[in-house]
Amino acid sequence: MANRPQIPTKSSALIAVIADEDTVTGFLLAGVGNVDLRRKTNYLIVDSKTTVKAIEDAFKEFTAREDIAIVLISQYVANMIRFLVDSYNKPIPAILEIPSKDHPYDPAHDSVLSRVKYLFSAESVASDRR
Amino acid sequence: MESHKESQEGGKEPESDFDGIHNSENEEQLQNQRQIQKQDDENVLNFMDSLDYYLTLMDSLSSTLREGWMELASARHSMGASRISTALLDLKFHHAATCLLVTQVDSIMEVPHFTLCKWASLTNGNSRQRKHDENETVKNANSLCARQRATSPSFELQDKSLPSNGSSLPADEQVQKERSKSLAVFGTLVSPKLRASQHSFETALETLIEVANMRSLMLFAYDQVLKNMAGKKDP
Numbered sequence: 493m494a495n496r497p498q499i500p501t502k503s504s505a506l507i508a509v510i511a512d513e514d515t516v517t518g519f520l521l522a523g524v525g526n527v528d529l530r531r532k533t534n535y536l537i538v539d540s541k542t543t544v545k546a547i548e549d550a551f552k553e554f555t556a557r558e559d560i561a562i563v564l565i566s567q568y569v570a571n572m573i574r575f576l577v578d579s580y581n582k583p584i585p586a587i588l589e590i591p592s593k594d595h596p597y598d599p600a601h602d603s604v605l606s607r608v609k610y611l612f613s614a615e616s617v618a619s620d621r622r
Numbered sequence: 623m624e625s626h627k628e629s630q631e632g633g634k635e636p637e638s639d640f641d642g643i644h645n646s647e648n649e650e651q652l653q654n655q656r657q658i659q660k661q662d663d664e665n666v667l668n669f670m671d672s673l674d675y676y677l678t679l680m681d682s683l684s685s686t687l688r689e690g691w692m693e694l695a696s697a698r699h700s701m702g703a704s705r706i707s708t709a710l711l712d713l714k715f716h717h718a719a720t721c722l723l724v725t726q727v728d729s730i731m732e733v734p735h736f737t738l739c740k741w742a743s744l745t746n747g748n749s750r751q752r753k754h755d756e757n758e759t760v761k762n763a764n765s766l767c768a769r770q771r772a773t774s775p776s777f778e779l780q781d782k783s784l785p786s787n788g789s790s791l792p793a794d795e796q797v798q799k800e801r802s803k804s805l806a807v808f809g810t811l812v813s814p815k816l817r818a819s820q821h822s823f824e825t826a827l828e829t830l831i832e833v834a835n836m837r838s839l840m841l842f843a844y845d846q847v848l849k850n851m852a853g854k855k856d857p
Contacts, residue, residue, distance in 0.1 A: 504721040504722070504723070504739065504742075505721060505722040505723070505724050506718050506721060506722070507718070507720070507721075507722060507827075507830075513708050514691050514694055514695075515687070515691075516708065517694065517706070517708060518687075518690045518691070518694060518819060518820075518822070518823035518826070519823055519826075519827065520711065520804070520807075521804055521805065521816070521819060521820040521823055522720060522804075522820060522823040522824045522826070522827050523718060523719035523720035523740065523741055523800065523801075523804050523824075524718050524719075524720050524827070525711070525712070525716075525718060526716070526717055526718035527712070527713055527714060527715050527716050528715065529715055531713060531715070533713070534718070537708055561722045561724045561734075561736060562722065562736065562830070562831075562834055564830065583732075583733075583734050583838065583841075584724065584734055586734070586736075586834045586837060586838065588830060588833055588834060588837070590683065590687065590830070591683070591684045591687060593691050596684065597680055597683075597684050599677060599680070604676075604837055604840070604841065605673075607841075607844070608669075608673065608840065608841070608844045611669070611844070611847060611848075
């Protein structure tokens with residue numbers, strides 16, 4: 493714990509969204525949309541034309557930005573860049589996998605749950621008994 | 623017989639003293655072990671509770687989002703697909719009307735805590751000022767609460783979210799203004815379904831903040847359980 497970086501206190505942090513059109517529209521209606529002076533947004537609309545590279549770049553950008561505290565990502569989009577999402581383990585920004593219209597939430601794919609799944613595996617029980 | 627008994631008792635005395643010390647040491651050890659076990663159990667319970675709550679919240683989030691999408695689809699049906707499109711989104715410089723406040727639960731538990739500040743636009747200086755004024759009024763009205771607020775960080779957080787709760791009229795007006803501003807992207811006269819959708823997504827956002835907080839607690843509890851397990855393996 494001592495090695496962990498101190499959690500910075502932020503007075504007005506943003507919520508970033510990487511999701512399908514309707515989900516992004518909904519969250520923009522709820523007021524999370526932000527456009528900075530360079531016209532950079534805090535959301536990415538993913539459709540059939542969006543490349544995996546674009547999603548990767550957006551994810552990297554949002555997780556590197558200091559003004560973002562939570563990144564909402566549709567689970568089916570997260571599945572496209574699973575290696576990146578699973579390897580991310582910083583407390584801030586927190587990555588939350590959310591359901592989308594066509595893809596219901598599956599706890600088996602959630603990166604946080606797969607991280608803690610170890611405690612429920614036979615491996616962990618066996619290693620505890622050894 | 624009596625003398626024999628006495629001699630036996632007399633012989634046992636130093637042994638019983640030794641046993642007493644030994645027993646008390648054992649009891650202390652047992653108590654320590656019990657305490658450690660209790661702490662371990664507590665950590666496991668915390669972890670299981672947070673995991674359960676996380677899954678429950680995700681379930682509730684799914685149904686809220688489903689409602690939101692349904693209402694958005696209804697709004698699109700009544701207003702036309704061209705009027706509810708991402709092509710209409712405002713790409714000019716503007717701040718988010720809804721943002722987050724990130725704090726640490728306490729110095730020992732390095733767990734981030736997120737608080738949602740709904741409709742607190744930075745671009746509108748008046749709104750901030752108004753909210754600040756309202757906080758001052760509440761503080762003056764109740765000195766006891768003010769004292770508690772000064773000592774407890776949770777009271778401060780409640781305080782900041784107070785205006786968005788709609789406790790007083792000016793804040794309500796401000797919130798309505800911000801909501802209308804957000805809806806105005808899709809036109810001046812919008813379908814009530816779009817308003818309903820906005821409300822659903824606001825609720826979803828509140829649930830998401832709870833999910834984020836529960837996620838932090840779950841990961842903290844998980845770390846604790848892992849530490850205990852590692853401690854047992856390498857005493």
